[in-house]
Amino acid sequence: AARPADAHKKVDTKAIQALDAKHYMHAFTDTKSLGQVGARVIVKGQGIYIWDSEGKRLLDGMSGLWCMNVGYGRTTIADAVHAQMQELPYYNSFFQTTNVPAVQLAAKLVEISPAHFNHVFFAGSGSEGNDTNLRLIRRYWDLKGAKERNIIISRENAYHGSTIAGASLGGMSGMHDQQIGVTIPNIVHIGQPYYVEGGKGKTPEEFGLVAAGWLEQKILEVGAERVAAFIAEPVQGAGGVIIPPSTYWPEIQRICDKYGILLVADEVICGFGRLGTWFGSDYFGIKPDLITFAKGVTSGYIPMGGVLVGDRVADVLIEHGGDFNHGFTYSGHPVAAAAALENIRIIQEEKLIEKVHNETGPYLAKKFGELNDHPLVSIAETCGFVAGLNLVKKKGPTLHECEAFDSSLEVGMICRGHMFGNGMIMRAVGDRMIIAPPLVTTVEQIDEMVGLIRFCLDATLEDLKKRELI
Ligand code: PMP
Numbered sequence: 001a002a003r004p005a006d007a008h009k010k011v012d013t014k015a016i017q018a019l020d021a022k023h024y025m026h027a028f029t030d031t032k033s034l035g036q037v038g039a040r041v042i043v044k045g046q047g048i049y050i051w052d053s054e055g056k057r058l059l060d061g062m063s064g065l066w067c068m069n070v071g072y073g074r075t076t077i078a079d080a081v082h083a084q085m086q087e088l089p090y091y092n093s094f095f096q097t098t099n100v101p102a103v104q105l106a107a108k109l110v111e112i113s114p115a116h117f118n119h120v121f122f123a124g125s126g127s128e129g130n131d132t133n134l135r136l137i138r139r140y141w142d143l144k145g146a147k148e149r150n151i152i153i154s155r156e157n158a159y160h161g162s163t164i165a166g167a168s169l170g171g172m173s174g175m176h177d178q179q180i181g182v183t184i185p186n187i188v189h190i191g192q193p194y195y196v197e198g199g200k201g202k203t204p205e206e207f208g209l210v211a212a213g214w215l216e217q218k219i220l221e222v223g224a225e226r227v228a229a230f231i232a233e234p235v236q237g238a239g240g241v242i243i244p245p246s247t248y249w250p251e252i253q254r255i256c257d258k259y260g261i262l263l264v265a266d267e268v269i270c271g272f273g274r275l276g277t278w279f280g281s282d283y284f285g286i287k288p289d290l291i292t293f294a295k296g297v298t299s300g301y302i303p304m305g306g307v308l309v310g311d312r313v314a315d316v317l318i319e320h321g322g323d324f325n326h327g328f329t330y331s332g333h334p335v336a337a338a339a340a341l342e343n344i345r346i347i348q349e350e351k352l353i354e355k356v357h358n359e360t361g362p363y364l365a366k367k368f369g370e371l372n373d374h375p376l377v378s379i380a381e382t383c384g385f386v387a388g389l390n391l392v393k394k395k396g397p398t399l400h401e402c403e404a405f406d407s408s409l410e411v412g413m414i415c416r417g418h419m420f421g422n423g424m425i426m427r428a429v430g431d432r433m434i435i436a437p438p439l440v441t442t443v444e445q446i447d448e449m450v451g452l453i454r455f456c457l458d459a460t461l462e463d464l465k466k467r468e469l470i
Contacts, residue, residue: 007043007044007051008043008044008051008052008053008054008055009055010043011041011043011053013041013053013054014038016041016053017038017039017041020038020039020041021034021035021038021039022035026039027162040052040053040420041053045060045068045072045073046071046072046073047071047072047073047438047440048060048071048072048437048438048440048441048445049072050072050425056423057423058420058423058424058425059423059424059425059445059448059449059452060072060425060437060438061424061425061426061427061435061436061437061449061453062425062426062427062434062435062436062437063300063436063437063438064300065295065300066237066268066269066274066295066296066436067294067295067296067298067299067300068299068300068438069272069273069274069295069296069299069343069347069352069438069439070299070343070346070347070350070352070438070439070440071299071438071439071440072438074299074301074342074343074346076342076346077298077299077301077339077342077343077346078301079342080338080339080341080342081301081302081335081338081339083338084101084334084335084337084338085335088334089334089335090333090334090335091334092329092331093122093327093331093332094327098332099332099334099337100334101334101335101337101338101341102122102332102333102334102337104337104341105120105337105340105341106119106120106122106332108340108341108344109293109297109308110308112278112344113278113279113291113308114279114281114282114287116287116310116311116312117291117308117309117310117311118309118311118314119308119309119314120306120307120308120309121136121306121307121309121327121331122304122305122306122328122331122332122333122337123294123304123305123306123307123328123330123331124303124304124305124328124330124331124333124336125161125294125303125304125305126160126161126166126266126268126292126293126294126295126305127160127161127162127163127165127166127305128161128163128305128306128328129161129268129292129293129294129305129306129307130160130161130163130165130166130169130231130266130292131161131163131165131166132306132307132326133169133229133231133264133290133292133307134152134165134169134184135324135326136290136307136309136313136317136324137152137228137229137262137264137290138150138228139317139324140228140262140313140316140317141228143316143317143320144316146225148225148226149225149226149227149228149261150186150226150228151186151187151188151222151226151227151228152169152186152187152188152227152228152229152230152231153187153188153189153190153215153218153219153222153227153229153230153231153261154169154170154171154187154188154189154190154230154231154232155171155189155190155191155192155232155236156171156173156189156190156191156192157171157172157192157194157236157239157240157242158170158171158172158189158192158231158232158233158236158239158266159171159172159233159236159237159238159239160231160233160266160292161268162175164182164183164184165184167183168183168184168187169184169187169231171189171192171239172238172239188218188222190214190215190217190218191211191214192211192236192239192242193207193208193211193212193242193244193245193248194240194242195207195208195245195399196378196379196390196399196400198210198211199245199399199400200400201400204245204246204247205245205246205247206247207245208244208245208246208247208248208251209247209248209251211244211245211248212247212248212249212251212252212255213251215230215252215255215256216255216258216259219255219259219261224259227259227261228261228262229261229262229263229264229289229290230252230256230261230262230263230264231264231265231266232252232264232265232266233265233266233267233268233269233270233280234249234265234267234270234275234279234280234281234283234284234286235269235270235275235280235383235386237268237269237270237386237436238269238429239429240388240429240430240432240434241383241386241387241388241429241432241434241436242388243381243382243383243386243388244284249284249285249286250284250285250286252286253286253287262289262290262312262313263286263287263288263289263290264288264289264290264291264292265279265280265281265286265288265290265291265292266291266292267279267280267281267291267292267293268292268293268294268295268305269295269296269386269436270283271291271293271294271295271296271297272293272295272296272297272299272343272344272347273296273347273352273353273356273385273439274296274384274385274386274436274439275356275361275383275384275385275386276353276356276357276358276361276384276385277353277357277384278353279291283383283384288310289310289312289313290307290308290309290310290313291307291308291310292305292306292307293305293306293307293308294306296343297340297343297344298336298339298340298343299343301339301343302333302335302336302339302340303330303336304333304336304337304339304340306331347439350440352439352440353439355439356384356385356439357384359443360385360439360441360442360443360446361382361384361385363443363446364382364385364387364437364441364446364450365382367446367447367450368380368381368382368387368389368450368453369381369382370450371389371450371453371454371457374454374457375395375461376391376392376457376460376461376464377389377390377391377392377395377457378390378391378392378395378396378399378402379399385436385437385439385441386434386435386436387434387435387436388429388432388433388434388435389432389433389434390402390431390432390433391405391411391412391415391431391432391433391460392404392405392431393405393469393470404431405431405469407430407431409469411431411460411464411469412428412429412430412431412432412433413428414460414463414464415428415433415456415457415460416428416433418456418459418460418463419433419452419453419456421456422452422455422456422459423452424449424452424453424456426453426456433453435449435453437449
């Protein structure tokens with residue numbers, strides 16, 4: 001294999017960019033404007049770093065797309081995949097057939113998940129996992145003789161994927177707007193527990209109870225006997241690393257229990273160690289009935305997703321019997337399962353979750369928290385190995401008295417440009433800058449990462465002054 005420093009030499013950047021612009025429609029991208037600037041061509045990854053086709057090294061603060069939990073360049077995953085491909089590259093699970101890695105993975109997932117999870121439904125992605133949830137929820141209430149319980153409550157600014165079901169469950173208005181007429185009915189949304197946005201005049205703990213109360217209000221508004229489920233990410237990821245106040249989840253759990261509605265935790269990001277626990281549900285002490293997983297299950301080496309099906313739902317489906325008419329060609333793909341098994345073995349052998357929990361997570365909290373002193377930053381906060389900071393025009397005496405930038409200025413994107421330009425991958429969600437680094441990131445690498453972030457915040461500040469935006 002080419003060494004990282006050499007990998008780019010094989011690639012003609014301009015030619016690949018031209019072909020890319022001509023033929024490749026990227027996800028969530030304005031194809032026309034990307035074609036004008038040209039995509040950055042990524043050619044190599046090792047540990048927490050990636051290299052582009054010009055030989056430039058970038059520190060991947062986003063773990064790819066929140067998925068590279070064990071980092072790049074894991075040859076044992078490549079070996080497991082290679083061996084499985086030679087043995088049995090594919091077989092389906094439709095014809096009363098199964099395969100060994102998928103069975104072993106199901107058992108492994110049951111072992112590492114909370115005790116009341118004893119079944120797994122495999123899919124190919126997080127979106128397909130949430131499509132599966134929709135089907136499971138409907139089937140469950142149908143079998144319980146309560147078909148009228150068909151309203152699902154979700155949250156504004158949630159991300160649950162980009163299939164029609166995923167986008168309908170999600171709360172991204174941009175995705176709804178583009179889907180007029182095709183969003184799935186009977187999915188309603190409540191506000192998100194975003195203290196910066198809604199917490200003025202309250203402590204975070206007070207605000208957490210208020211935000212959870214919106215669930216009860218919505219249940220009463222639509223009728224408790226109509227509500228099937230509540231779905232939420234333990235920490236919202238794509239929405240901007242929205243870390244709920246400590247009071248939020250216990251109150252949500254209480255409300256779900258009170259009205260007997262199913263609780264679905266979308267753990268596509270939070271699962272597999274992201275918060276320093278196997279699942280975000282462990283972190284917040286909640287007991288969901290269904291857990292969506294993807295990303296970290298294979299650390300992105302091979303696509304895979306699915307649903308952990310809790311006993312409450314599984315028992316009803318199994319005891320009643322009858323086909324569950326749902327599934328995918330790639331449900332339980334043996335090669336993806338082999339990658340997942342090796343990925344989980346690495347997480348366990350290297351004690352990555354314990355490390356994030358005990359050592360590197362607290363260290364990231366301390367170092368990232370120091371960015372609170374930066375003149376552009378109103379708040380910098382972490383939860384395990386996700387972190388976010390808000391860029392503001394002028395700091396005030398309290399968080400809610402800071403002056404925001406006009407959103408049309410897209411200051412977050414300006415900042416992201418400085419990050420990329422200086423070798424740091426940090427994502428912008430509006431004016432909130434976020435990271436979710438690989439779980440293998442060391443204390444020394446956290447120093448490097450936060451140092452880079454500070455350097456780029458300084459560069460952003462200078463740039464904004466020059467443009468007379470501040
Ligand atoms: N749910 C959550 C919480 C996610 O973050 C994502 C992906 N970012 C998805 C679902 C969708 O997963 P996929 O892109 O694999 O379909």
